[in-house]
Amino acid sequence: MIEIALSREEPWPDADWDGLAERAARAAVERTPHGELIATRAAIEISVRLTSDAEVQQLNRQYRGKDKPTNVLSFPMIQPDLLETVTLNSDDGEVLLGDVVLAHGVCAGEAAERGIALADHAAHLIVHGVLHLLGYDHIDDGQAEAMERIEREALSSLGLPDPYLIRED
DSSP states (O other), X not given: OEEEEEEEOTTSOSSOHHHHHHHHXXXXXXXXXXXXXXXXXXXXXXXXXXXXXXXXXXXXHHHHSOOSOOSEEEEESSOGGGHHHHHHTOSXXXXXXXXXXXXXXXXXXXXXXXXXXXXXXXXXXXXXXXXXXXXXXXXXXXXXXXXXXXXXXXXXXTTOOOTTSOOOO
């Protein structure tokens, strides 16, 4: 089963972030070959942190050598190809998949630029971050297309539009 450990800090507004993170993470996992994690007896924990641009900038500088905030960072705790083995052999039935961290200012700015709700954009970024935890990336075109396809399907299941459509205003 998927369990979300969510923390929210200012300036993120009050909202049902726990529910949104749970739905987004499940939608992402279900559309991958790791979909069986939804029904496994082991508790697969994903930490979602909603924080400030300053904290994300510090993490981005420390772990990626980039001294600027970004919308989402993902920190996998286990290799995706070892996930099944780790899950089956977990001593306490719990596996920490990893951390997904969102920067409020960057996310809010992108949402405003796209004319969408902050919660909808956060759902997309949580889906995106969870896919990174599962080993997906967008380094080359083939990987990016596969990842974007899963994101589109996951967001559609949540009733959200395709985030990669180019808007003609």
